Amino acid sequence: MTAAIIIIGDEILLGQVKDTNSSHIADNLLNVGVRVKKILTVGDSKEEIVSALKETSGSYDHIFITGGLGPTKDDITKSAFLEYFGGELVLDENLLIELKLKFEERGWKFHESNISQAEYPDSCEVIPNERGSAQGMLFHQNNSKYFAMPGVPHEMEGILHSWILPYLKKESTQSYLKYISIGTIGISESGLSEIIEPLRNRLGEIEIAYLPGYYGARLRLTAEGADQSDVQKRLDNALSIFRDKIEKYVYSTKGDTLSEVIGYLMREKSLTLSVAESCTGGLIQDHLTDVPGSSDYFIGGVVSYSNDIKDKILGVELESIEQFGAVSSEVAIEMAEGVRRKMGSDIGLSVTGIAGPGGGTEEKPVGLVHIGYSDKKTSKSNQYQFGNDRIINKKRSAGMALGMLWKNLKEYS
Amino acid sequence: MTAAIIIIGDEILLGQVKDTNSSHIADNLLNVGVRVKKILTVGDSKEEIVSALKETSGSYDHIFITGGLGPTKDDITKSAFLEYFGGELVLDENLLIELKLKFEERGWKFHESNISQAEYPDSCEVIPNERGSAQGMLFHQNNSKYFAMPGVPHEMEGILHSWILPYLKKESTQSYLKYISIGTIGISESGLSEIIEPLRNRLGEIEIAYLPGYYGARLRLTAEGADQSDVQKRLDNALSIFRDKIEKYVYSTKGDTLSEVIGYLMREKSLTLSVAESCTGGLIQDHLTDVPGSSDYFIGGVVSYSNDIKDKILGVELESIEQFGAVSSEVAIEMAEGVRRKMGSDIGLSVTGIAGPGGGTEEKPVGLVHIGYSDKKTSKSNQYQFGNDRIINKKRSAGMALGMLWKNLKEYS
Numbered sequence: 001m002t003a004a005i006i007i008i009g010d011e012i013l014l015g016q017v018k019d020t021n022s023s024h025i026a027d028n029l030l031n032v033g034v035r036v037k038k039i040l041t042v043g044d045s046k047e048e049i050v051s052a053l054k055e056t057s058g059s060y061d062h063i064f065i066t067g068g069l070g071p072t073k074d075d076i077t078k079s080a081f082l083e084y085f086g087g088e089l090v091l092d093e094n095l096l097i098e099l100k101l102k103f104e105e106r107g108w109k110f111h112e113s114n115i116s117q118a119e120y121p122d123s124c125e126v127i128p129n130e131r132g133s134a135q136g137m138l139f140h141q142n143n144s145k146y147f148a149m150p151g152v153p154h155e156m157e158g159i160l161h162s163w164i165l166p167y168l169k170k171e172s173t174q175s176y177l178k179y180i181s182i183g184t185i186g187i188s189e190s191g192l193s194e195i196i197e198p199l200r201n202r203l204g205e206i207e208i209a210y211l212p213g214y215y216g217a218r219l220r221l222t223a224e225g226a227d228q229s230d231v232q233k234r235l236d237n238a239l240s241i242f243r244d245k246i247e248k249y250v251y252s253t254k255g256d257t258l259s260e261v262i263g264y265l266m267r268e269k270s271l272t273l274s275v276a277e278s279c280t281g282g283l284i285q286d287h288l289t290d291v292p293g294s295s296d297y298f299i300g301g302v303v304s305y306s307n308d309i310k311d312k313i314l315g316v317e318l319e320s321i322e323q324f325g326a327v328s329s330e331v332a333i334e335m336a337e338g339v340r341r342k343m344g345s346d347i348g349l350s351v352t353g354i355a356g357p358g359g360g361t362e363e364k365p366v367g368l369v370h371i372g373y374s375d376k377k378t379s380k381s382n383q384y385q386f387g388n389d390r391i392i393n394k395k396r397s398a399g400m401a402l403g404m405l406w407k408n409l410k411e412y413s
Numbered sequence: 414m415t416a417a418i419i420i421i422g423d424e425i426l427l428g429q430v431k432d433t434n435s436s437h438i439a440d441n442l443l444n445v446g447v448r449v450k451k452i453l454t455v456g457d458s459k460e461e462i463v464s465a466l467k468e469t470s471g472s473y474d475h476i477f478i479t480g481g482l483g484p485t486k487d488d489i490t491k492s493a494f495l496e497y498f499g500g501e502l503v504l505d506e507n508l509l510i511e512l513k514l515k516f517e518e519r520g521w522k523f524h525e526s527n528i529s530q531a532e533y534p535d536s537c538e539v540i541p542n543e544r545g546s547a548q549g550m551l552f553h554q555n556n557s558k559y560f561a562m563p564g565v566p567h568e569m570e571g572i573l574h575s576w577i578l579p580y581l582k583k584e585s586t587q588s589y590l591k592y593i594s595i596g597t598i599g600i601s602e603s604g605l606s607e608i609i610e611p612l613r614n615r616l617g618e619i620e621i622a623y624l625p626g627y628y629g630a631r632l633r634l635t636a637e638g639a640d641q642s643d644v645q646k647r648l649d650n651a652l653s654i655f656r657d658k659i660e661k662y663v664y665s666t667k668g669d670t671l672s673e674v675i676g677y678l679m680r681e682k683s684l685t686l687s688v689a690e691s692c693t694g695g696l697i698q699d700h701l702t703d704v705p706g707s708s709d710y711f712i713g714g715v716v717s718y719s720n721d722i723k724d725k726i727l728g729v730e731l732e733s734i735e736q737f738g739a740v741s742s743e744v745a746i747e748m749a750e751g752v753r754r755k756m757g758s759d760i761g762l763s764v765t766g767i768a769g770p771g772g773g774t775e776e777k778p779v780g781l782v783h784i785g786y787s788d789k790k791t792s793k794s795n796q797y798q799f800g801n802d803r804i805i806n807k808k809r810s811a812g813m814a815l816g817m818l819w820k821n822l823k824e825y826s
Binding site for chain 1: 420423424425426427428429430431432433435436437438439440441442443448449450451452453454455456457461468483484522524525526527544565567592594602603604606607610620622624625626631633635688690692693694695696697698699701702703705706707708711712713714715716717718719721722725726755756757768769770771772800802803804805807
């Protein structure tokens with residue numbers, strides 16, 4: 001089964017909002033055997049919406065439309081649907097009452113402009129939105145199904161998961177599409193390709209993609225076919241051919257994030273963690289706490305932006321800072337040991353570096369980062385030299401710190 | 414001037430990587446008077462790339478292509494370009510030497526697969542990439558210019574800012590496009606629309622967009638015309654008509670982030686800040702430290718995930734936690750006061766809440782968040798009830814905490 005996604009939104013064409021909906025939709029569609037072949041982003045204009053609908057007509061089994069719904073944009077999108085699919089706009093009195101109740105319950109004011117959110121083309125089936133006031137719509141045309149959803153990610157995701165994905169699952173599929181997503185850290189996409197490409201002719205009928213990223217490169221194997229178990233077998237077989245050659249870089253073959261894998265290891269080994277961050281400014285702890293239940297092993301941490309805090313809160317010796325500099329292997333280790341001691345955790349992780357654009361010297365340029373690790377047996381540090389971009393330096397430092405933590409957790413006993 | 418963007422990448426169609434390039438390109442093009450009208454995302458296949466090139470042919474002044482370049486994907490994209498634009502692939506010996514030197518300098522291994530990165534169609538002008546090994550390309554066809562860039566954001570941005578934007582600036586434009594982006598916090602997009610829409614007929618010939626977001630709603634006014642000063646006048650005039658009605662929610666009319674505006678106020682008033690976070694897990698400090706030079710006013714902070722840390726590091730009374738609960742107005746205030754005292758800053762900001770999915774009770778459900786603020790004169794807290802989604806709760810909490818900080822900073826004297 002194939003799909004296209006149409007994203008409606010001037011704010012995306014103007015670069016003011018990043019589209020995150022299409023990746024969420026595409027990723028989840030794969031699980032029900034639907035593969036996205038094209039994504040189209042157009043503005044909030046009736047003309048452009050109708051032209052996008054025409055462009056996808058007849059070429060895909062399913063078309064997913066997000067955006068253009070909501071109190072301030074409804075008119076344009078719904079009139080585009082009426083022009084393309086036919087039908088008339090009708091007020092759904094029951095929906096209007098429901099909407100008013102929902103607003104009352106949540107203490108929101110029911111604005112006049114919200115009334116239009118109970119009006120829908122009679123050519124569509126209304127898809128309920130439990131997370132907001134703009135409902136979804138399903139249209140049929142030329143053997144294709146068109147699913148329209150609001151653009152607010154939380155509401156789109158609600159409709160997708162509670163209604164559309166179960167609906168698609170019920171449909172029988174004739175072709176199975178499966179993939180393995182392999183997360184690595186400590187090797188580049190080129191490095192992975194140099195190892196795997198020479199083996200290509202032994203890997204059978206699969207697709208391979210090498211994906212770069214701040215949190216390590218990812219490798220994706222994809223296979224498609226009529227027989228579900230054959231598709232899985234082809235993937236497993238291909239992986240088994242090169243797996244030992246990349247094993248030391250692989251943190252997951254199940255699509256987990258590095259933070260999730262760290263969580264599994266922390267639980268498995270009954271360990272607790274604390275973190276001291278300087279140049280990453282809280283980003284490492286933000287990633288760790290994205291994992292539900294992380295409070296079971298993550299105790300807390302310190303963002304020690306000033307040297308004074310490194311001393312006062314973490315107990316780093318001011319002498320070490322004077323002698324070696326705040327960005328040094330010695331201070332990274334003292335920070336990791338200090339946060340571990342102060343917070344009473346089994347493991348301490350630390351980062352100190354120069355994110356830029358200011359603060360660099362000839363000896364210690366922007367992008368220099370030291371990462372420290374401490375547990376009951378050992379303390380150590382790694383040094384990295386990243387580039388000039390502040391935000392990228394924060395991300396790469398956080399990625400490498402999580403990578404160092406993962407590596408040490410694996411070996412921890 | 415109009416533009417289309419073509420994004421090449423299976424990883425985006427599979428939902429494994431989010432496209433952030435198109436928003437960066439679109440946002441920056443506006444500043445040189447170029448407006449993106451369409452974004453097309455297609456897979457790493459010669460057929461799909463050629464078909465996307467055909468689709469944009471003749472309809473736009475400029476076409477920006479990202480992705481599909483780099484050691485593992487070069488062949489497909491370059492052969493698509495050769496098919497569409499004509500010409501032959503030639504090895505640029507000088508570029509090859511430069512590439513080898515660049516790799517050597519950075520201590521990277523020069524893989525055999527990198528040689529192809531010195532081969533380019535002779536139908537294009539090569540655009541230098543100082544941040545990586547895949548160069549950009551410029552093709553001309555049917556009065557349109559096609560700019561091809563690698564997909565790695567850092568490299569794409571380097572080429573865009575150092576070469577393409579200056580190139581476009583030199584071209585004369587006949588129409589000026591300007592916009593004002595108004596950042597607000599504490600009011601919804603519907604709320605903004607209810608205030609502004611009744612005044613619409615007095616606002617003149619401008620476009621208005623209401624954009625929702627976790628860090629507050631944004632309002633965008635856009636105007637276009639042949640006379641630059643008239644375009645600016647129309648925007649200023651429209652804003653002046655409703656500005657006083659929304660003034661208390663507006664933190665910027667210049668496109669700044671909330672963290673940047675907080676930075677301006679901290680410097681202006683010579684204040685220092687520290688932060689104590691529970692459910693946001695470091696996200697607030699991550700945002701604050703995205704601002705270059707934030708170390709001038711941001712001293713540091715604590716992520717107090719366990720109650721023990723709230724007591725040991727922040728000095729929150731265990732009695733308060735027992736009596737009121739860790740998620741309470743009292744504890745939020747004690748955290749803000751505690752971090753301010755411990756870190757020795759002028760201002761303390763705190764968040765305590767239940768991000769979910771676990772940890773909720775009937776009395777204190779998932780999504781309940783208290784935000785605390787403390788300075789030399791006053792301590793206070795605000796309570797919010799968000800939803801069930803952990804990541805969204807983190808973001809909305811961080812947004813509201815930054816909003817509360819901003820509001821108090823404005824009034825600080």
